[in-house]
Amino acid sequence: MSDPIDSPQPEASLSPETADSSLAEPEARKGMSRRGLFGLGGGLGLAAGAIAGGFGGAALAPKTSGGHLEYGFFGEHQAGIITPAQDRLHFAAFDLRSDATRDDLIALLKEWTYAASRLTLGLDVSARGAFDGGPYLPPDDTGEAAGLDAAGLTITFGFGSSLFRDAAGKDRFGLAGQLPPDFTPLPKMANDFISPERSGGDLCVQACANDPQVAVHAIRNLTRIAFGRATLRWSQLGFGRTSSTSSAQTTPRNLFGQKDGTRNLKAEQPERLAEHVWISDGPAWARGGSYLVARRIAMTIEVWDGLQLSEQDRVLGRDKKSGAPLSGGTEFTEPDFAKTGPTGRPLIDPRSHVARAAPENNGGIAMLRRGYNYVDGNDGTGRLDAGLFFIGFVKAPERFAAVHTNMARDDMFVEYLKTTSSSVFLVPPGAREGQYVGQALFEA
Numbered sequence: 104m105s106d107p108i109d110s111p112q113p114e115a116s117l118s119p120e121t122a123d124s125s126l127a128e129p130e131a132r133k134g135m136s137r138r139g140l141f142g143l144g145g146g147l148g149l150a151a152g153a154i155a156g157g158f159g160g161a162a163l164a165p166k167t168s169g170g171h172l173e174y175g176f177f178g179e180h181q182a183g184i185i186t187p188a189q190d191r192l193h194f195a196a197f198d199l200r201s202d203a204t205r206d207d208l209i210a211l212l213k214e215w216t217y218a219a220s221r222l223t224l225g226l227d228v229s230a231r232g233a234f235d236g237g238p239y240l241p242p243d244d245t246g247e248a249a250g251l252d253a254a255g256l257t258i259t260f261g262f263g264s265s266l267f268r269d270a271a272g273k274d275r276f277g278l279a280g281q282l283p284p285d286f287t288p289l290p291k292m293a294n295d296f297i298s299p300e301r302s303g304g305d306l307c308v309q310a311c312a313n314d315p316q317v318a319v320h321a322i323r324n325l326t327r328i329a330f331g332r333a334t335l336r337w338s339q340l341g342f343g344r345t346s347s348t349s350s351a352q353t354t355p356r357n358l359f360g361q362k363d364g365t366r367n368l369k370a371e372q373p374e375r376l377a378e379h380v381w382i383s384d385g386p387a388w389a390r391g392g393s394y395l396v397a398r399r400i401a402m403t404i405e406v407w408d409g410l411q412l413s414e415q416d417r418v419l420g421r422d423k424k425s426g427a428p429l430s431g432g433t434e435f436t437e438p439d440f441a442k443t444g445p446t447g448r449p450l451i452d453p454r455s456h457v458a459r460a461a462p463e464n465n466g467g468i469a470m471l472r473r474g475y476n477y478v479d480g481n482d483g484t485g486r487l488d489a490g491l492f493f494i495g496f497v498k499a500p501e502r503f504a505a506v507h508t509n510m511a512r513d514d515m516f517v518e519y520l521k522t523t524s525s526s527v528f529l530v531p532p533g534a535r536e537g538q539y540v541g542q543a544l545f546e547a
Contacts, residue, residue: 165255172255172313176220178533180381181540183259184393184471184496185370187349189311192341192475193318194397194492195326196263196304196526197333205276207332208266209545214328215260215308216539219321225253228324245327247320254314258321260540261307261395261528264288281547283385285499286529289396292504293511294521301337301399301524309395309494315342337524339399341475341492348473354426354434358476358489359407359519361419362426365434366461368471379469380496382529388543391532393496396470396503399477399524402490407519418515420455428457440464456516465506471496490520500527 166173174182199208218228227233233246267282268274291297310321319340326335345357346364350371357363368375377383382392407415416423426434430442430450440458444450451458462469473496478489497503511517531541 171225171252173224173253174255174257176216176223176258176534177536177538180391180393181259181530181533182223183257183309183311184380184473184530185348185376186255186257186311187352187370188344188346188473189255189257189313189318190342190344191312191315191318192492193310193315193322193338194341194494195308195310195322195338196336196528197306197308197326197329198336199266199275199305199333200331203275203332205545208276209539211329211332212260212541213539215325216534218325218328219258219260219540222321222324223253223256223258225251225256228328245320245323247323248317251314251317251320254312254317256310256312256317256321258325259309259311259395259530261309261530262541262544263303263305263307263526263528265303266305278544281386281388281544283382283389283529285382285385285501286394286527287500289500289504289525289527290508292507292522293517295525296521296523297525298523301339302526304336304526304528306333307395307397307526307528315340339477339492339524340479341477343476345474345476345491346472348471357491358402358404358478359415361415361421361423362434363474364472365421365426366469368469375469376471378498379502380471380498382498384499386544386547388541388547389529389531393498393530394500394503395528395530396493396495396497396500397524397526397528398493398522400491400493401488401521401523403519403521404487404489417452418455418519420451420457429455452515454513454515456510456514459510459512459514459516460506465509468502468506470503470506496530 166175174186176182221228227244227249229243231243233242233244233249236242264282264286266276267278267286308322308325310318310325312318312321322338329335344355346367347354348367348370350369354362354365368379370376380393382389382394384390410418412423416429420438421428427436428438428451430436430439438451438457438461440449440451440453440461440463442450453459458464472494474491474493476489477492478487480488482488495503531544534540534542
């Protein structure tokens with residue numbers, strides 16, 4: 104059985120040779136946010152409250168003070184799923200070194216858990232942090248987030264199927280017996296041009312925040328902690344959330360200028376989340392978790408921009424300005440796929456995106472979307488290398504595959520998309536105080 108952890112705790116395991124020096128850290132520093140000067144009393148209170156707060160109510164009950172936003176790390180479910188979607192993303196996938204052991208993996212998850220529990224409170228990655236480790240050692244924290252607050256940072260960890268059994272079928276970490284039957288790969292889909300170099304991975308980390316530097320700082324420091332045990336396989340930056348995960352949020356627009364995710368599942372729908380998002384079958388260690396489907400979808404921006412507005416509406420099945428379905432009403436009016444116009448034809452084209460993706464036309468399947476826009480410069484022809492970094496949470500990957508297969512059959516929207524990266528990770532349930540992420544898997 105693996106040892107539990109306390110959190111936050113002295114980070115001796117991060118740098119054993121310097122553990123003693125941490126004992127000399129000023130106590131105030133350990134509880135002080137990076138903007139610790141934003142009100143020491145309030146900052147300390149928030150940190151203690153969030154640590155003791157437990158439950159994944161972290162996602163719905165953030166700690167706020169003076170305009171600062173903090174989500175606690177510990178809870179029933181990992182934060183960053185139903186948490187109100189922040190504005191910025193840094194997503195990263197990692198591969199364990201070929202000679203990494205089960206103990207290495209557990210140690211890494213412990214250290215990541217500890218670091219994440221501090222970062223989400225706006226603290227440095229360790230008590231020594233960026234400036235207090237002494238002049239003769241590299242700082243524990245890279246320091247670029249000094250002076251910034253938590254910015255609503257959430258850090259979400261996931262496991263790739265290769266963690267259980269690699270491509271050659273080898274059980275590297277003694278976990279193959281705990282591989283859930285539902286954890287199956289996605290089939291090749293229409294307009295898939297998948298780059299293996301930017302897909303898959305043993306582990307993933309999703310860092311979301313309302314400040315891009317805070318999200319990048321989190322991934323940078325977690326990557327640094329992994330040094331010698333895991334390497335960064337691929338990553339993606341995102342901006343401008345493309346869906347709402349809370350009914351308190353307005354519906355954002357994607358790079359096609361369309362309101363995106365109007366019918367998305369929301370945090371305020373616990374029964375629907377239980378039905379469609381949280382894992383309830385398979386090994387006990389995974390229940391309460393979810394499957395994260397990540398797909399980098401390039402959008403043919405220039406082609407889309409040349410379409411008539413009426414054609415853009417027809418392809419989507421919604422009015423671009425209001426977001427209302429073409430069958431009438433307002434943005435949140437339920438689409439009426441049977442309603443016909445003067446010609447006797449459906450007002451919403453059956454091949455439109457809203458029709459092909461609708462739960463009514465996919466056996467009732469729904470998912471929680473949490474995507475972001477991306478622009479990675481331009482390609483060699485001068486066109487924008489831009490699109491959607493789609494992230495969806497489902498209780499089984501085959502559910503996503505079923506909806507996408509239905510879309511790919513004749514969804515007119517797919518003509519303007521090209522998927523270049525595709526991955527599936529199992530996000531284990533949230534860790535509780537004294538535990539590390541995924542601990543139940545290693546004790547099963």
